[in-house]
Amino acid sequence: MLKHDRPCCVATPHALPCAPAPIIRRQPLLGRLLFPGLSWPLVFLPTVPSAVSQRCSSRFPCSVRPALPSSSHPPFWPPPLPHPPALPASSPSLVSTPSALISPPLAHMLASMELPLIDLAALLPDASPPLPDGARAAALASLRGALSAVGFFHLTNHGVSAELQRRLLAATAAFFDLPASKKEAVALRACPGSGRGYQRLRESVTAGAADVHEAVDVYETVAPGDPSLCGAVEALRTAAATGASADAAASALTALVTADNPRLPADLHATLDEYVAAARAAAAATLGVVAEAAGLDAATAAAVAEGAFWNARLISYPPVDGAGANADAGVVDGSVPPPAGELGCGAHCDYGLLTLVAATRNAASRGCLQVWAPDAGAPGGGTWVAADPPPGAPADTLVVNVGDWLAAVTGGAIRSSRHRVMSPTRGGRGKEDDGGGGGRVSVPFFFEPALDARPAASLPVTTVAAADVAAAAAGKEDEEGSEGAAAAAPSSLVTRSGRRVSCYGEFLLSKVATNFAFETAGGGGGL
Ligand SMILES: O=C(O)CCC(=O)C(=O)O
Numbered sequence: 001m002l003k004h005d006r007p008c009c010v011a012t013p014h015a016l017p018c019a020p021a022p023i024i025r026r027q028p029l030l031g032r033l034l035f036p037g038l039s040w041p042l043v044f045l046p047t048v049p050s051a052v053s054q055r056c057s058s059r060f061p062c063s064v065r066p067a068l069p070s071s072s073h074p075p076f077w078p079p080p081l082p083h084p085p086a087l088p089a090s091s092p093s094l095v096s097t098p099s100a101l102i103s104p105p106l107a108h109m110l111a112s113m114e115l116p117l118i119d120l121a122a123l124l125p126d127a128s129p130p131l132p133d134g135a136r137a138a139a140l141a142s143l144r145g146a147l148s149a150v151g152f153f154h155l156t157n158h159g160v161s162a163e164l165q166r167r168l169l170a171a172t173a174a175f176f177d178l179p180a181s182k183k184e185a186v187a188l189r190a191c192p193g194s195g196r197g198y199q200r201l202r203e204s205v206t207a208g209a210a211d212v213h214e215a216v217d218v219y220e221t222v223a224p225g226d227p228s229l230c231g232a233v234e235a236l237r238t239a240a241a242t243g244a245s246a247d248a249a250a251s252a253l254t255a256l257v258t259a260d261n262p263r264l265p266a267d268l269h270a271t272l273d274e275y276v277a278a279a280r281a282a283a284a285a286t287l288g289v290v291a292e293a294a295g296l297d298a299a300t301a302a303a304v305a306e307g308a309f310w311n312a313r314l315i316s317y318p319p320v321d322g323a324g325a326n327a328d329a330g331v332v333d334g335s336v337p338p339p340a341g342e343l344g345c346g347a348h349c350d351y352g353l354l355t356l357v358a359a360t361r362n363a364a365s366r367g368c369l370q371v372w373a374p375d376a377g378a379p380g381g382g383t384w385v386a387a388d389p390p391p392g393a394p395a396d397t398l399v400v401n402v403g404d405w406l407a408a409v410t411g412g413a414i415r416s417s418r419h420r421v422m423s424p425t426r427g428g429r430g431k432e433d434d435g436g437g438g439g440r441v442s443v444p445f446f447f448e449p450a451l452d453a454r455p456a457a458s459l460p461v462t463t464v465a466a467a468d469v470a471a472a473a474a475g476k477e478d479e480e481g482s483e484g485a486a487a488a489a490p491s492s493l494v495t496r497s498g499r500r501v502s503c504y505g506e507f508l509l510s511k512v513a514t515n516f517a518f519e520t521a522g523g524g525g526g527l
């Protein structure tokens with residue numbers, strides 16, 4: 001990643017009419033992140049190494065580390081699967097994994113909707129007591145199997161306590177229960193360039209179709225002179241884009257990442273601050289383990305995570321009646337046609353490194369989050385797999401999934417899979433209710449690469465799949481009956497105009513530009 005010691009040269013964009021609020025500014029890096037061969041003690045350094053201290057400008061102490069409890073149960077579940085055969089040195093596409101690499105037990109695991117449960121604390125290289133070598137290798141193999149098949153797994157013992165998750169989900173639910181006028185007071189619509197704020201029902205759009213949810217987006221706020229922003233601006237300006245569009249993109253990116261977050265109710269604000277610090281630390285540690293499972297060398301893994309950026313969404317999915325809801329989500333099967341109605345959130349891939357999802361565990365929520373497993377189910381078919389934690393999973397279980405950038409960095413060894421959220425079924429409220437009421441509340445935390453992270457020249461970059469192009473042209477994702485094909489289409493690190501992205505910031509911008517109903521097709525800073 002490029003380093004800069006001079007202020008960013010992009011003109012600060014037009015003043016944003018958002019209320020200034022001190023929520024969640026860029027935090028210091030956690031010292032060195034966790035990678036094979038390295039261990040946590042580097043995280044405790046009271047003074048941050050000079051290479052990263054220039055980013056250390058916030059009120060958060062540099063000694064933040066996740067409180068990773070010692071393991072009290074087996075480090076992975078279900079039992080380990082055979083390690084898949086070695087992947088070819090250069091994988092032909094970003095996300096496809098030949099079916100031959102899916103072992104029969106793994107296919108079974110997918111069909112029975114059992115994503116592995118990974119115990120992060122037990123898998124850390126400096127875990128105490130250490131796992132026997134064989135057990136650690138088996139757990140990593142189980143993780144690798146899930147990463148290469150669907151890019152989703154369940155995570156426990158990660159330091160984001162169940163209690164903190166419950167508090168955040170309850171405060172989030174309370175926000176969405178407020179009168180519309182209070183929510184609209186922090187509307188994204190009022191400040192679209194900031195990417196932040198409240199979106200009413202059906203304002204968020206996935207691949208052209210309205211989503212049946214309300215949400216609030218928040219982002220890490222970086223300083224205009226932040227090295228990663230400067231690097232991204234430089235990358236944009238020296239990329240193939242011509243002057244005017246590069247300037248527009250640089251301005252749009254600057255507006256997006258330097259804006260302040262909306263003024264949320266005090267308790268939600270404070271809880272979110274606390275949650276972000278914990279989730280960020282957990283994500284960094286998880287990335288180390290995922291990188292190891294994916295076979296990335298330590299230097300590449302370290303480079304991927306340096307200067308990481310984050311954003312998050314607070315989401316409320318209201319319950320709906322009958323068809324289209326998750327009534328039968330206990331049996332998710334690719335042979336069942338997709339619901340005719342609207343989705344809580346349409347099928348999409350996440351953009352960055354890893355997403356950590358905390359969600360209500362009430363009965364209404366169960367089975368709502370689903371991931372497309374192209375190699376499972378009938379040969380040549382594919383299956384939507386339920387991704388929510390099963391009822392018996394530990395209370396702190398988070399759903400973790402791989403984003404496009406990380407999948408690309410691994411050359412397709414691990415998948416960034418399409419996933420969707422079904423609307424909860426009305427009346428499905430159960431005794432496990434923890435704040436979602438009759439609906440589902442979730443908070444995906446997106447752990448992203450540095451804004452100036454560049455795709456390595458050696459990375460395979462797929463062309464946009466035909467199904468995606470057709471769907472984009474038609475303004476919707478899937479033609480009826482072709483959901484499976486479109487769901488399996490690979491993502492690619494190209495902008496909407498088909499040019500290879502110059503840096504992660506540009507990729508992020510091109511994705512965010514199509515996310516909301518009020519934005520025009522020409523949005524996205526000229527990309
Ligand atoms: O609500 C969820 O569980 C996940 C939502 C999601 O996939 C996203 O916002 O990217």
Ligand SMILES: [Fe+2]
Nearest residue numbers: 348349350419
């Ligand atoms: Fe997602």
